[in-house]
Amino acid sequence: MTYTDPNSGLTESLRPVVSSTGAVVQFHTSAGIVYQIQAHVLPYLTGSVYLAPSEDGWVLIDSGCGDSTSNADLERGFEIVRGEFDASFKIEKIRRVVLTHAHVDHFGGVYEWSRRCGAEVWVHAFESRLVNSYDTCARVENLRYERFLLEAGVPSEDVQPILDGFGFRPGRVREAEVSRKLYGGETFGAMKFLYLPGHSSGHLAILFGDVVFSGDLLLSKTLTQIWPTRMTPQTGALNYIFSLKKLEKIAISFEVRFGKKLTALPAHEEPIEDIPRRVETVLRGTERRNQRLTTVLRDSETPLSLLELTRKMYWNGRPNREFFALSDVGSRVELLLQLGLLEIVDSERLTRESPVLRYRTLFSNAETTENTVQQVLRMYLACYDSDTI
């Protein structure tokens, strides 16, 4: 294995080599050869698990969802790595499983693969409990989600089916010991761990030479799922946008310093070669959704619950996706409420038995206002980029 300085200019591009079946792609990064293995991770989703070299073996980045199809996909991927690319590879050389975050499509296989490889498990501190105490977390979080759904206006008889569709249930993921809690800022060989929360409370991206393993923070085609902070701390639209801007800033600094682009290798979809441009596009998409939300509220003759608002914005007849849609709109409503652009009506009628929150917008068509993303970016600049004292 050769390690090269990102400044060496040896890697003009990642020179991808695709395996015969297309399930594995080899990338030549400036810090060494990386393999991307495609695996089924949820019924409707494929993901990428990566193998990156370290001084004493290999690091597996994420672990699939842990069901039999996902595990078989990874097993086949490891065989392809050995059979088509690197005859010396074997799974016992995987010394660490590092999780970008503890969502089931990324860490469901962590018990299986850390056991089979004899590997350590590294995860951000904020998500270590999900890895080693998943069942407790699932029970407690589901109570919180239930409350969120009731306040959203979901009829009580529909709450459990929606939660079942989401599938955060005790026993789904086999718990594993966490060997090392990360906080962000640590380095390990050529790797540097970046704490970029928003999509999850302990989301990590991992810099590695001229690539960054970006997990679910930035995807090449779709907008990343976001959640309200009241469901999960350190998530929410504001944290998510802050993290996107931090990633953009890192990518710009990288290009200035090394004279080439930093490429994102995300956990779903395609590599992203122009991170700043993709961040811009995502922020525009974010603003479009926020505007659509305010337009739907403004055009409604009556204030709307989160469920009514979500159905008007997104309803596509797929109940198994309803929790995701409610969470997405819920996170935007939370931000707009924080910014003083929405209000909750009839609060005097709220009771424990009748907790449905209804919203209306506070700004009119004619009002020209700085858009919501611009307001958040102003806060980002004040927090992180201000040189003024």
Ligand SMILES: [Zn+2]
């Ligand atoms: Zn995720």
Ligand SMILES: [Zn+2]
């Ligand atoms: Zn994911």
